Amino acid sequence: MSNPPSRPARGPARGPARARRTRPAPPAGPDARGTELELEVGPVAHGGHCVARYEGRVVFVRHALPGERVVARVTEGAEGASFWRADAVRVLSADPDRVEPPCPVAAPGLCGGCDFQHVTPARQRALKAAVVAEQFRRLAHLDVEVTVEEAPLPGADGLRWRTRTQFAVDAEGRPGLRAHRSHQVVALQDCPISTEAVVGSGVLGARFGNVGTVEVAAGSDGAPPLVVVDPLPGTHAHVPKLPDASVAVRTPEGLHRVSGRTWVGERVDVQVGDTRREHVFRVGGAGFWQVHPAAPRLLGEAVLAALEPRAGEQALDLYAGVGLFTALLAEAVGPDGSVLAVEGEERAVRDARRSLHEHPQVELWAGSVEEALADDELAGRRTDLVVLDPPRSGAGRAVVEQIAALAPRAVAYVACDPAALARDTAFLAQHGYRLDGLRAFDLFPMTHHVECVARFVR
Ligand SMILES: C[S@@+](CC[C@H](N)C(=O)[O-])C[C@H]1O[C@@H](n2cnc3c(N)ncnc32)[C@H](O)[C@@H]1O
Incomplete structure (x- = not known):
């Protein structure tokens, strides 16, 4: 290795x-949420952010790169907090590796998926x-x-690599992804990191009723993707017609089939020694498989x-x-x-x-x-x-x-x-x-x- x-x-x-x-x-400061700070961004840290300091306090900054100078808006910084979180909202000096995000909702305050x-x-x-x-x-x-x-x-x-995506559903029944560290759902028409097959399931843009999450899994065997719907506790889910997918509803007793299959087929081609061999797997419902x-x-x-x-x-x-x-x-x-x-x-x-x-x-x-x-x-x-x-x-x-x-x-x-x-x-x-x-x-x-x-x- x-x-x-x-x-x-x-x-x-x-x-x-x-x-x-x-x-x-x-010093224990006042509530800083919403405040804009000018920051010199330090090293990357585990969790998708970089570390900066402001008047001795650690600030975890998203949407930034090490070495950049940014204006960052504090997103978490209640009175007495020992560290703050912030989003870079303006870049004063940009790193050469900074690019325009390909997804329009990959931005401060919007989708927290990337x-x-x-x-x-x-x-x-x-x-x-x-x-x-x-x-x-x-x-x-x-x-x-x-x-x-x-x-x-x-x-x-x-882009277009994610074969399994779990979408949250907002109060109007529209699937999307949650904002970073928030319950707020950002409704989506597309998710550019999800595969064409996941997006092609028709889930995005559809309206669900009494549903908390919708998980889409697209297997590698070419069959239509499987959509697993999680009803809100104690309710009966309303599921729209999804002609390009298999659909199942998760119940306390297990998966209830609505249409198509309740599992996904996966094919893996692996070289063992001198032999290349295809292995076929069956993954039930929203069971674990690499994405x-x-x-x-x-x-x-x-x-x-x-x-x-x-x-x-x-x-x-x-x-x-x-x-x-x-x-x-x-x-x-x-x-x-x-x-x-x-x-x-x-x-x-x-x-x-x-x-x-x-x-x-x-x-x-x-x-x-x-x-x-x-x-x-x-x-x-x-x-x-x-x-x-x-x-x-x-x-x-x-x-x-x-x-x-x-x-x-x-x-x-x-x-x-x-x-x-x-x-x-x-x-x-x-x-x-x-x-x-x-x-x-x-x-x-x-x-x-x-x-x-x-x-x-x-
Ligand atoms: C990261 S997945 C790996 C699955 C598999 N190795 C693969 O590559 O597809 C972790 C698996 O561990 C199982 N699991 C989690 N905690 C466990 C535990 N304490 N004992 C047994 N299995 C557990 C989960 O159900 C899940 O299937």
Whole structure:
């Protein structure tokens, strides 16, 4: 894998308490919301904003770039707040990487879906690389060199890649996206980062009744997209006719089919060794699947490169979803090996069972990863390889300790939050697992999100 860490940044993750220099707290100020400030913008930070200072107080500024001079309007800064948030509303000196946002609602006070539409795609990747490196320095005490790799896109630079989009519905029944850190819905006619198929579902521009959210998922098998409607609690949803989509309504009992299918079909073409093979998956309802069309292949190949599975090895796929990595590992370890997949969502496990029935070396467990790892049967097995792909919050200390107790020779950690990954890297280090490679992929262009695959060895 590329980009190995170069050296520890600041000694052990745990150690004797050291005196820390602290800045004096800024005086508790009056309510600053709506105030316009002239700011010198500092470095990018995790979360899609840059850091600036105003009279000693930290201000997180959106719609800006490091080094710019901007006028920023305070959006959060109630009386006594220790830090403020602000939007750059005028640029006094612009960075050369600043561009006109391609989407008309990617602007202060409007849609909060994208963070970096005002930045060239190459610079977006550089900003994300800086954030990943900073999280590792701060939370894992490691200096890592990070390059965020570009992913092939179906559309123009940074656009038309999102195959799954959840739209909120406003009081008039119009779908859109929420403003940043707000309940306010900005009704949309288009979402330029969503694929043509998602937009072609006809959801945008339609009117819903008694609906909180509408999620559109467009699979790669060419079938019409699936629209999953979430009624407002205790109400009966009114769903308009959507002739170009399958439609289902989520109820407490499960998905109620209105038209077409209640699932999405995905095809992934992955190179394992010398063989390129297509894998087919079924993803029920609004179940988890990567949102960038290139993600399953890129992440699958990165996981295989990180683990270097050998025929006959025994692997564990934690947080397995519908079995993307399970299928690839099953192929790689072959019929003499085994893969145990653990997933919390019953429906995802049922989908995995359908897609993976031709691999007798695969075993699927429905339930929590924490409980599976505490199971005596699992503890008694030989585990050579572990892949884990937890939700945003990461795996956490207890899961990391349980994985280390199994003593796998290699661990591949797929992470959508670099802060959680860096924190878990420190836990893994405490249990004898060293970061031996880190790749980062730009699977969420125009947003601050970034996907990482880390390799750990004993
Ligand atoms: C980021 S997704 C990864 C899915 C899969 N690896 C993939 O690439 O498609 C995380 C998955 O973990 C599952 N999950 C979340 N918390 C869990 C837990 N504590 N135990 C088991 N599964 C969990 C979710 O249902 C979801 O399918």
